[in-house]
Amino acid sequence: MESKRPVYMDHHATTPVDPRVLETMLPYFSETFGNAGSIDHVYGAVAADAVRKAREQCAHILNASADEIYFTSGATESDNIAILGVAEQYASKGDHIITCVTEHKAVLDTGKHLQKTGKSVTYLPVDKYGLVDPSAVEAAITDKTVLISIMTANNEIGTIAPIKEIGKIAHDHGVIFHTDAAQAVGHIPMDMKKMNIDLLSFSGHKIYGPKGIGGLYVRSSSPRVKLSPVMFGGGQEKGVRSGTLNVPGIVGMGKALAIAEKEMGKAEKQYRQWTTQMFDSFKDVYPSVMLNGHPTKRLAHNLNVCFPGIESKALIHLLKDDLAISAGSACTTTSVEPSHVLLAIGRTVEESHSAVRFGLGRGNDGDDFHFSIDMIIKCIQAIKKIS
Ligand SMILES: Cc1ncc(COP(=O)(O)O)c(C=O)c1O
Known part of the structure; x- marks a missing residue:
């Protein structure tokens, strides 16, 4: 560049899309254009194989398993699926969510929407550096809390939250922990096994991949997190995110993350x-x-x-x-x-x-x-x- x-x-x-990413994506627009869901013929099978590889690349940088990665259209959609999906799935357990005032609008406005439907949302303050205090997170937990959502790195001021510590608090209280890591994945190390994260949103275009593609990591064990779908259709991505997979975008984001992991x-x-x-x-x-x-x-x-x-x-x-x-x-x-x-x-x-x-x-x-x-x-x- x-x-x-x-x-x-x-x-x-x-x-910008990294030229190495673009080169990897190009064949999937017109040569190998198959629908990754149509695996009865070679076109679909090739696309499905490319998606499988990209899923592994996304999982690798997060130290997660490929079956814990769900493709979406970007971090906005991932945030919505995570927050709305938990709120509905665990409604019988509780109706309270904790987040913080400096989150991206994709989280704040999803919280506001939930409040209109009768849920309760706590927006924690931050200190002069933009840090949320883990003990304030703990103090805000009630027996009705089902989700804590705190971003990893702030998109305006770059402050990195004590994610591992907040995740530990969430787990100690049996609460699911989501982080919007759109500005972090591919920029700082993120390890799903070590950081106590249950749900993590990321985006292709923040890491030299294409726009309109993103992902959501969903923990599959200890605890296994379940999400109610927020939209309905063909049941792709195990029913969590219906819609034909954006194969060139997925391939591009996978490659972008593989490059980021190295560099x-x-x-x-x-x-x-x-x-x-x-x-x-x-x-x-x-x-x-x-x-x-x-x-x-x-x-x-x-x-x-x-x-x-x-x-x-x-x-x-x-x-x-x-x-x-x-x-x-x-x-x-x-x-x-x-x-x-x-x-x-x-x-x-x-x-x-x-x-x-x-x-x-x-x-x-x-x-x-x-x-x-x-x-x-x-x-x-x-x-x-x-x-
Ligand atoms: C922290 C954060 N969350 C979410 C988003 C939205 O990401 P996307 O454009 O992939 O929907 C952004 C992008 O500005 C962001 O910085």
């Missing part, structure tokens, strides 16, 4: 160095700059900062020919509302309107990195002069 202008640094919103450690080191250096450079020219998120428990490729007194929309607009960055979540960029994540960590409305998120990625090289710092500093100085 050669660097071009504007330099793309919005890899939390989406990533993530190396990339992380480089990203950590770049994001640290970026923040230090900003601090030199704009001492009031604030880091959003945890200083160390964070995604290495994420940097989210507030430049108090500078409207981030103005900065992003000024930079648009040189640098593609965003003010926050892609799902809420059209909104004038301040980020719910930044407000939750204690930023004021004004401060949150000065936030800029950098998401470094595979396409960025050292030149991009230095160029970006120079451009941002230039723009900040220009804005400072005008104001």
